[in-house]
Each structure stands twice: as C-alpha cells, then as structure tokens.
Amino acid sequence: MRHAARLLPILVLAGLIALPVCAQTAPPPASIPRLDAIGTAPSAANIERDIRTLVGFGTRHTLSDTKSSTRGIGAARRWIFDEFTRISKACGGCLEVRYSSGIVQGEPRIPGPVDVVSVIAIQRGSADPNRYVIMSGDIDSRVTDVMNATSDSPGANDNASGVAGTLEAARILSKQRFPGSIVYAALSGEEQGLYGGKILAEQAKKEGWRIVGVLNNDMIGNSAGINGVVDNTTARVFAEGTRATETPEEARQRRFTGGEVDSPTRNLARYIERMATHVPNLDVMMVYRLDRFARGGHHRPFNDLGYPAVRVMETNEHYDRQHQDLRTETDAQGRRRVYGDTIDGVDFDYAAKLTALNAVSLAALATAPPPPAKVSIEGAVSADTTLKWARPDPEQAPNLAGYKVYWRLTTEPRWTHSRWVGDVGAYTLENIVIDNYFFGVAAVATDGSESPVVFPGAAGSFGDY
Numbered sequence: 153m154r155h156a157a158r159l160l161p162i163l164v165l166a167g168l169i170a171l172p173v174c175a176q177t178a179p180p181p182a183s184i185p186r187l188d189a190i191g192t193a194p195s196a197a198n199i200e201r202d203i204r205t206l207v208g209f210g211t212r213h214t215l216s217d218t219k220s221s222t223r224g225i226g227a228a229r230r231w232i233f234d235e236f237t238r239i240s241k242a243c244g245g246c247l248e249v250r251y252s253s254g255i256v257q258g259e260p261r262i263p264g265p266v267d268v269v270s271v272i273a274i275q276r277g278s279a280d281p282n283r284y285v286i287m288s289g290d291i292d293s294r295v296t297d298v299m300n301a302t303s304d305s306p307g308a309n310d311n312a313s314g315v316a317g318t319l320e321a322a323r324i325l326s327k328q329r330f331p332g333s334i335v336y337a338a339l340s341g342e343e344q345g346l347y348g349g350k351i352l353a354e355q356a357k358k359e360g361w362r363i364v365g366v367l368n369n370d371m372i373g374n375s376a377g378i379n380g381v382v383d384n385t386t387a388r389v390f391a392e393g394t395r396a397t398e399t400p401e402e403a404r405q406r407r408f409t410g411g412e413v414d415s416p417t418r419n420l421a422r423y424i425e426r427m428a429t430h431v432p433n434l435d436v437m438m439v440y441r442l443d444r445f446a447r448g449g450h451h452r453p454f455n456d457l458g459y460p461a462v463r464v465m466e467t468n469e470h471y472d473r474q475h476q477d478l479r480t481e482t483d484a485q486g487r488r489r490v491y492g493d494t495i496d497g498v499d500f501d502y503a504a505k506l507t508a509l510n511a512v513s514l515a516a517l518a519t520a521p522p523p524p525a526k527v528s529i530e531g532a533v534s535a536d537t538t539l540k541w542a543r544p545d546p547e548q549a550p551n552l553a554g555y556k557v558y559w560r561l562t563t564e565p566r567w568t569h570s571r572w573v574g575d576v577g578a579y580t581l582e583n584i585v586i587d588n589y590f591f592g593v594a595a596v597a598t599d600g601s602e603s604p605v606v607f608p609g610a611a612g613s614f615g616d617y
C-alpha cells in the first residue's frame with residue numbers, strides 16, 4: 153500500500169505531462185447518464201391507459217369496420233394517428249405523422265381488396281436525417297378464426313402492448329433531439345400475413361432509407377408463462393443468422409472468413425443486450441433465431457430486404473391468451489380454463505421495462521455516429537490483424553469521437569474485448585492472430601454512445617453511408 157501511495161503522485165504527474173499529446177485520442181466517457189434517465193422514464197400508467205383505449209375498440213382485426221368512430225381497425229388507427237399528433241404538438245411539431253398504406257388482395261387471409269393502413273411518426277434527425285432506427289408494434293388483433301373480423305378481439309397483449317410501448321417511447325424521446333432519425337410505427341395486417349411491415353419496408357427501400365435497426369415489439373406485457381414461470385426481469389430479443397439476401401458468392405466468401413453468427417441483426421441484438429444495463433432489473437435473453445420456432449413477426453419483412461431487425465418480446469408466453477375466442481372451458485376434472493387476450497393478463501410495469509429497453513436502444517443508436525461502412529480485415533499468415541473502414545461525411549456525424557475495435561473468441565456469444573483506437577480509418581492489433589478470433593469495429597460519439605459493432609465484409613455490413 154505504502155509503495156502504491158508513493159507512486160501515485162508520479163503517475164498523476166506523468167498523466168498531466170502526457171495530457172496535451174493524448175487529449176485528441178482520449179476515449180469518450182464510459183457511462184452515459186442520459187441513458188440511465190431514459191431507462192426509468194416509461195410510465196406503466198400511460199401504457200395501461202393506452203392498452204385500455206386500444207382494447208376499447210372491440211376488435212382491431214385487419215378486415216374489421218373502418219368507418220365507425222368507436223369500433224374496429226379504422227377507429228383504432230385514427231386514434232393512434234391523433235395520439236402521435238398530440239405527442240408532436242407537445243414537442244413543437246417534432247414528429248412527422250403519416251399513414252403508410254397499400255391495397256392487399258388475392259391472399260389467403262386477405263381475399264380483399266383491403267387497404268392495409270399503418271401509422272408512422274418520424275422524429276427527423278438533425279445531422280443525418282436519412283439514417284433511421286425504427287420501433288414498431290402491431291395494431292391488429294385476432295381470435296381463433298383468423299378470418300373472424302367481428303367478434304370481440306381485445307388483443308391486449310398481442311399486440312396493444314407493443315403499440316402502447318411505441319407511443320410511450322415517442323413521448324419520452326420526443327423531448328430530446330438526435331443526429332439520426334427515429335421512426336415510431338404502429339403496423340397493421342400482421343396477423344393476416346405481415347403486410348404492414350412489408351409495405352413499410354418496401355417504401356423504405358424505395359426511398360433509400362439507411363436503416364440501422366428495427367426493434368419490432370410483439371407481445372411485451374405477459375410475465376406469467378404457460379409453463380408456470382413468473383418472470384418480470386427478462387426480455388427476449390430474437391435475431392436471425394445469415395441475412396436472407398446473401399448472394400451465393402457472399403456465402404462462399406463467408407465460408408472461408410466467417411460471419412455466420414455476425415449478421416448486422418445479430419450485432420443489433422448484442423447491442424440491445426448491452427443496453428439493458430440502463431434498465432433496472434432487466435436482462436436480455438438473446439435468441440439466435442429469426443423468431444419463435446416456425447412463427448412470424450413484423451421484423452421479418454425488414455430482414456427479407458436485408459435490413460437489421462429483431463423481435464423484442466416477453467420471455468414467457470401464455471398461449472391461452474393468444475389468438476383465442478373469449479371463453480371459459482371446464483375440463484374433465486372440473487377445472488376452469490379461461491381463454492382470451494384480455495387486459496387482466498397484462499403486466500404494465502413489465503411492459504414499461506421492455507419499453508425502456510427499446511427507448512435506451514433507440515436513443516443510443518440515434519445519437520451514435522453511423523455504423524462503420526466498408527469494413528475489411530486482413531492478417532492471414534501474420535502475427536497481426538488489421539481492420540480498415542471508411543469514415544462518414546463529417547456532416548453526417550458531427551459528434552464522431554472515433555472508433556473502438558472489438559474481438560472475441562469464435563465460440564463466445566458476445567463481444568468480450570475492445571480497444572479504443574481514436575479517430576482513424578484503420579487499426580492494427582499487434583500479435584493478435586486473425587485465425588483465433590472474430591473482429592469488428594464500432595463508431596463512438598463524443599458522449600460515449602456507440603454504433604453497433606460491424607463485422608467485416610458483406611456478412612456483417614450495415615450498409616454504406
């Protein structure tokens with residue numbers, strides 16, 4: 153101890169002398185207090201109120217009434233439009249609220265023609281408006297018969313919870329400004345075949361949106377599972393492996409250089425997992441699969457077009473509360489079993505926590521510089537590994553501080569090592585052999601916000617600037 157105490161002044165002095173030289177490449181702060189504040193901001197009371205309002209429309213089936221002002225999908229989407237508009241008024245018009253729609257017909261679940269109408273609100277980025285992060289939930293609900301558009305179908309958890317969470321995230325984040333754009337989306341037509349997401353993803357592609365990530369929330373309020381587990385401290389994030397748009401040549405490349413567990417979607421999932429540190433009593437269970445076993449969700453149409461997109465949801469589902477006619481059955485032993493997605497099955501505090509996970513992730517992603525583009529790696533048959541990447545236009549990333557290089561053993565599910573390397577476009581890790589690790593690079597903002605880690609090559613690319 154005495155020895156250390158004597159050394160301390162020398163170390164401080166050395167630090168002071170070194171400061172002018174090091175200042176430019178000093179790493180940004182490791183903790184971001186602003187994210188901790190966002191991580192506790194969502195209100196369970198607001199979420200409950202919005203779920204009650206959505207349930208109050210009786211049914212929100214995609215083929216239900218569109219004219220009534222009190223019942224059906226039309227009334228529900230107009231209320232969501234009005235709610236986004238109210239949120240926008242409170243932030244001086246900071247949201248562009250619009251409908252995203254398309255006619256669907258001739259499909260098994262939409263004989264049609266039906267106008268599938270989603271509601272989106274865009275919080276335009278101040279520096280890089282064409283770079284987007286998206287949070288979504290689904291407006292529509294269903295009962296046992298997927299074509300039943302008239303019976304009561306409360307859809308309290310599936311998926312009024314996801315829409316209520318999206319509205320609440322908009323309320324919180326609209327109080328701040330971000331360099332990148334944030335989209336809050338209430339998508340329609342999910343139960344009929346993922347049409348709202350497909351329409352929005354195609355519009356985004358056509359308009360050339362650079363999408364860093366889609367966080368699709370589908371059922372975020374059930375904390376008592378059908379398996380008997382009661383758990384309000386974990387959330388699942390589902391993330392596909394190799395991207396659906398990979399070409400045969402890209403797959404051939406990947407076979408020799410790796411990347412089967414490093415799609416941008418996977419690195420988005422790892423990013424969101426780290427963001428849970430800003431939400432008290434919440435951990436993320438990453439699931440390395442597109443979705444639940446053989447089931448679907450609205451992140452998939454974005455994955456179909458090559459965009460990074462994950463499904464965020466509760467860890468323990470209750471199937472008696474999904475896609476069921478409202479009814480009570482008595483089994484042979486005389487036990488009553490209640491079916492239906494009613495509001496008494498929703499844990500509002502839990503939904504608020506999953507909303508917080510989204511909000512901190514959106515805030516960090518929209519604050520961070522764009523994910524590094526054109527990332528390449530070399531170092532075969534050498535002691536060292538070199539990563540190279542392109543830097544963005546300074547106007548797109550006015551808060552860019554520099555970059556962090558990441559690596560991990562190939563069997564590790566998440567990044568374990570990182571090094572701040574400053575504002576450079578290439579970096580060599582000396583005596584770290586390329587064969588033994590996976591590598592990536594992230595861009596870091598002056599406040600410490602980071603982009604997702606980008607794995608080199610087509611397999612891991614988040615796209616160009």
Ligand SMILES: [Zn+2]
Binds near residue numbers: 310343474475
């Ligand atoms: Zn559903």
